[in-house]
Amino acid sequence: MAQRQVRERPVRERVVRMSVEQPLWRALTGYRILAALYAIALYAHGYHEYEHPLGAGAYMLLLAGWMAFTWRMVASAERCTKRFLIVDLGVAIVGILLTPLVDTHERIVDGGPTLPSIWTAGAVLGFAIKGGWRWGAVASAVAGVANIAERGAFAQNTVHNVLLVWVASVAIGYVVEVARASERTLARALQIEAATRERERLARDIHDSVLQVLAMVQRRGVAIGGDAAELGRMAGEQEVALRTLISSGLGQRGHGPAAGPVGGDALPVATVRIAGRAADAADDPGDEPYDLRALLAPHAGAKVSFAEPGAPVLLPGSAAAELAGAVSAALDNVRNHAGDDAQAWILVEDEPDAVIVTVRDDGPGIPEGRLADAEREGRLGVALSIRGRLRDLGGSADLVSVPGQGTEVELRVPRGRKDAS
Template identity: 65%
Template sequence: MVRGRERQAVRMSVEVPLWRALAAYRLLTVVYAIVLFGYERERYERFWIGVLYLAVALVWTVATLPRVSGAARCTRPFLVCDLALALAGILLTPLADAQARGADVTTLPSIWTAGPVLAFALRGGWRWACFASTLVAAADVLERAHPSKDTLHNVVLVWVASIGIGYVVEVARASERTLARALEIEAATRERERLARDIHDSVLQVLAMVQRRGTALGGEAAELGRMAGEQEIALRTLVTGGLLPASGGAAGAPQEAAPVPAPPRDRPDGERVDLRSLLAPYAAARVSLAEPGAPVLLPAHAAAELAAAVGAALDNVRRHAGPEAGAWILVEDGPDGVVVSVRDDGPGIPEGRLAQAADEGRLGVAQSIRGRLRDLGGTAELVSVPGQGTEVEMTVPRPAGSRSPAAGTKAPGTTGKQNSGEIRS
């Protein structure tokens, strides 16, 4: 959904309304030129020249409206023909009105002449606009023979306006390219974070387990463990974007990973699943699960990501608090979202340890937990007191119109963050 909105933002170019405005301008000004010609028809000695020219201009303008719908269809041959028609109208004015050469009178195309110049500006920027407006200025001066102050004023006005619009278009195009590149980088970063989470939940933990068990067995297994540790460091560095690995690398390898429920990838995006069924495999001898009595329904992707974040939190408990530490999972289903808390009775996290882990490229909290919740539009709060354990509270907002039957309820017999009620062990 996010990528779809990004692609739509890129397609919505700032040039689109400018091209639409140009099409409307061309149509309105050719009608204005015809009305003005009819109002001043008495001064034209060769009336038929004006009628013929304006008829051609009207047909050309209406027939070429699709051409000015965007830069792709506004080709160079079209621009040349369009500008040539405007210049021809200016130069034909003295033939239709012999007195026009020495007087400040309106030319046959009138202000329609600015349309082709603006088309040059939108298509090629300020340089093309400068070229087209210069030709129009030369034609005006040639048609007047003795240009007056008003003639020069009109020439400068068209010149400055077209060049200014051309420059604005160039700046807008550069800004769009920058925005498109930023969106590509953001999408690539999000994909990298997703892959990093998946790798952390699977490959990195397997390599760490091989390293730990190989070292314990000794002999050839120790060499295999050493190689697995090196590969873990290299892979961790790769998925974190080149961050320096921890000194000693594999020596601090995590213990065996918690079982991660397979995400329901084959389910439709709009289908909801019961979060309890994904959290049930985590219940064990030292892991208690307290949940509501009614189903806790979430979209399939959100439920799978939240369950994976819980698995990452339990893995951190085993890694840092030890295999003998106890953990409690509490599920609360509220009207606005689902809150899952993971608490342990370990020694807690020393101050500054999370920042150090992020610098070392370890992804447990930064990506596998907080990254997942951030992508779901939720939050992950971590509270740790040395000697009193750690609690991770993960909140996922509920999509509008998807209230669960259990919304507003807690696990039976629970109060606040108590871990009593329906317990699975």
């Protein structure tokens, strides 16, 4: 039965792939389309001012055709290849160098626009977003040389426009590089977080089954004596080694002071039975709503009083299983640390925004500092079996313990839209 409790279940993690540079690609797509329309509008407005308007019109047809077939190429980094960027920049350079051949010298001297006009900046920014600030700097330098060659001199307005495009491309390229580095760091952090949560889940299952069985074998072996005593000694050694392994793997993360009873060493038969039913709830296809009362009712007995609402207390199967596991861990602590004569009470409250389960006992309470000592010793009943479970559910586990007056653990699981029915 203990094996059934610790069987591996798929971790329900939702991985969201984010890309902070994707909005830049969308913006570049829109800019290229609008800039191409603007260049065509400028040509149409100054048609009669060109020395060779048909030659300028031929380039505009080339630009329109190029945009019609390639506007999707800058929709993402995967589609925007290096070869495309080179050809795209070539289309812009051809338009710039073609301008003196189709336009009048007076218009060029007066600072008239080149044939591609501001569309050239889109070709340059594509390099910056794709390859970073270095690619952007090289592409803007090539476009700048072409603009100066078209003008035939280092005119102030031409140099100003060239420097503006160069600074913009370098700045955007640098921002993209920083964003990509941040994405990689975030992805790595999310992987570490997911791995840590999975280790904690496995450690909880081990604590609730294997460790407690080993502790029980150790005590029974010592009580029986003979060969059983040697078996008990070996079981005790394995328990200590396993606790050390778990605590060393998880202790680095740190969760602050423990907030519940000390983890128990024994595994009552009722706990194993309930753990099996909890595993069934967690493995319920589709994570359908499960009545929490069915998981907690078997705890009731001569030493445990169980109070429940008259209506079903529905939670998703996985949430019900984790909450039931936390209650079992709390009752283990009562049995192992409050004494054989201790009485325990379980109270289930079904509120509109949360499900609250309170486990109270009339034992001697918990001495101050005992919880922190237990976690350092590798006894992770509170840190993992109780607090860890509730933390993963987005809930909380609060402890109130007065020496000589017992201990009370309040477990609160918030309701989501899924289980609000």
